[in-house]
Amino acid sequence: MRCAVYVRVSTDMETQKTSIAHQKNFFEKYIENKRWTLYKIYQDIESGRSIKKREGLQALLEDSKEGKFDIVLTKSISRFARNTLEGLILVRDFKARNIRFVTIEDGFDSEEYDEFMFTLLLSIAQKESEKMSERIRFGKLCRAKRGYYNGSNPPYGYKKLDKYTMIPAEDITTYVVKKIFSMYLEGKGLYKIAKELNKHGYPTPSQAAGKQNSGVIWHQSSIRKILSNRFYVGDLVQNKSRTVNVLTGERKENKEEIIIIKNTHDGIIDPLIFEEVQKRLKENKKKKIGNQTHLFSGILVCGECNRKMYYKKNRDAYICATVNKMGKDYCNGAYIKEEILIKLICSELKKIINENCCKNMLLKEIEKEIKNGDEQKKLRKLEKSIIKLNQKKDRLIDMMMDYLIDKKMYIKKMREIEGQKSLLEENKEVIIERLKKRKGYGEQVVKEIFMMESLDRMVINKLIEKIKVFKNGKVIIEYTFKL
Numbered sequence: 001m002r003c004a005v006y007v008r009v010s011t012d013m014e015t016q017k018t019s020i021a022h023q024k025n026f027f028e029k030y031i032e033n034k035r036w037t038l039y040k041i042y043q044d045i046e047s048g049r050s051i052k053k054r055e056g057l058q059a060l061l062e063d064s065k066e067g068k069f070d071i072v073l074t075k076s077i078s079r080f081a082r083n084t085l086e087g088l089i090l091v092r093d094f095k096a097r098n099i100r101f102v103t104i105e106d107g108f109d110s111e112e113y114d115e116f117m118f119t120l121l122l123s124i125a126q127k128e129s130e131k132m133s134e135r136i137r138f139g140k141l142c143r144a145k146r147g148y149y150n151g152s153n154p155p156y157g158y159k160k161l162d163k164y165t166m167i168p169a170e171d172i173t174t175y176v177v178k179k180i181f182s183m184y185l186e187g188k189g190l191y192k193i194a195k196e197l198n199k200h201g202y203p204t205p206s207q208a209a210g211k212q213n214s215g216v217i218w219h220q221s222s223i224r225k226i227l228s229n230r231f232y233v234g235d236l237v238q239n240k241s242r243t244v245n246v247l248t249g250e251r252k253e254n255k256e257e258i259i260i261i262k263n264t265h266d267g268i269i270d271p272l273i274f275e276e277v278q279k280r281l282k283e284n285k286k287k288k289i290g291n292q293t294h295l296f297s298g299i300l301v302c303g304e305c306n307r308k309m310y311y312k313k314n315r316d317a318y319i320c321a322t323v324n325k326m327g328k329d330y331c332n333g334a335y336i337k338e339e340i341l342i343k344l345i346c347s348e349l350k351k352i353i354n355e356n357c358c359k360n361m362l363l364k365e366i367e368k369e370i371k372n373g374d375e376q377k378k379l380r381k382l383e384k385s386i387i388k389l390n391q392k393k394d395r396l397i398d399m400m401m402d403y404l405i406d407k408k409m410y411i412k413k414m415r416e417i418e419g420q421k422s423l424l425e426e427n428k429e430v431i432i433e434r435l436k437k438r439k440g441y442g443e444q445v446v447k448e449i450f451m452m453e454s455l456d457r458m459v460i461n462k463l464i465e466k467i468k469v470f471k472n473g474k475v476i477i478e479y480t481f482k483l
């Protein structure tokens with residue numbers, strides 16, 4: 001696999017952590033790890049708000065036409081494309097050239113996911129950046145009101161500086177956190193990592209917190225908890241979910257609004273490393289869940305007793321494990337038909353994409369693109385040339401009428417002009433044809449994206465963390481992404 005890497009930074013926004021050198025370093029290691037080869041790193045540096053020509057991206061596109069690489073890697077979708085349409089067109093072009101497109105942070109892989117997913121991720125990314133400044137403001141408010149961290153103890157590897165500030169402890173625990181991440185990236189599993197930590201006798205989270213009767217053994221679950229805690233990159237996170245009532249169709253956000261406040265404290269893990277770890281955790285989970293045959297197996301939980309729900313073939317529905325095993329005396333028992341759940345999830349996902357990526361906006365973008373495109377310019381130029389030729393023809397007729405040229409000359413010149421004109425007209429037809437197709441293409445793209453009528457295991461794993469079903473028909477969906 002020959003890899004092209006695209007990095008983009010804006011000089012006034014980036015901290016040290018996301019600098020170009022740093023990104024390059026990350027990708028070099030990433031590629032080495034996969035035993036691929038690096039073809040070239042393309043880069044664009046922007047300053048201020050203006051978007052420059054993006055020569056790096058242009059060069060990448062040119063080289064992609066010549067098939068110089070097989071895969072394009074970049075940090076995130078929003079880094080790559082300025083808007084949804086541009087992103088879609090680029091990815092379609094790559095696909096047509098058999099080039100795979102992978103983004104690390106949002107985990108998009110053109111080999112695995114379709115355009116619906118791409119659009120969804122892109123609109124999430126756009127929303128994210130819009131909300132960024134809002135969040136920073138909110139973060140300050142948060143800090144002033146409640147302090148940094150809601151938990152009573154600092155996360156493993158951190159200590160409290162004062163009531164409101166968490167800083168890396170810079171002791172053995174901070175070292176252990178870094179060690180856990182690096183071991184996982186080296187390919188060690190949770191069990192192996194736990195074993196190794198136990199061998200060294202490193203303090204466990206409950207020991208570090210100074211709990212009485214604290215456990216001295218590292219378990220896989222505590223390793224997983226650390227690996228998936230975003231606090232370690234410097235962000236503060238609270239969970240968010242969306243509640244839907246199947247019976248009434250009523251939707252509401254949970255009281256606990258999502259809060260991801262970026263850069264609230266010093267991180268100890270690099271964001272790119274963190275994202276890579278999340279991706280692998282998910283992949284491993286997927287492998288486990290992948291063995292189960294039913295669409296929602298493994299992510300469906302009974303809201304009444306918090307146990308898993310199982311698929312019952314004879315009813316084409318999921319039922320609570322407790323009820324299934326021990327009967328109705330032990331749990332009120334959630335129950336949901338698969339068909340209903342599929343419809344519900346589809347409509348929720350569509351709703352999210354509609355809220356975040358308006359169809360009309362997308363069409364407008366397409367029309368703008370067509371209007372401003374090179375083809376339109378060419379067309380106008382051609383039309384001007386045709387008018388000029390017509391004027392030439394008129395003048396020629398005048399000249400012959402005035403006996404300024406003889407008939408032989410007239411016919412010769414006229415033939416030349418007609419020849420040129422028909423050539424131009426042919427060109428014009430070709431362009432008009434192409435423009436027509438383009439317009440239809442845009443509409444087609446939009447239609448396809450918003451269709452999304454089937455769900456598959458892949459899409460569900462990518463987007464949904466957990467679904468809780470209650471007896472009264474309430475369904476709570478926890479997404480893997482945050483809006």
Ligand SMILES: [Zn+2]
Nearest residue numbers: 302305320331
């Ligand atoms: Zn139950």
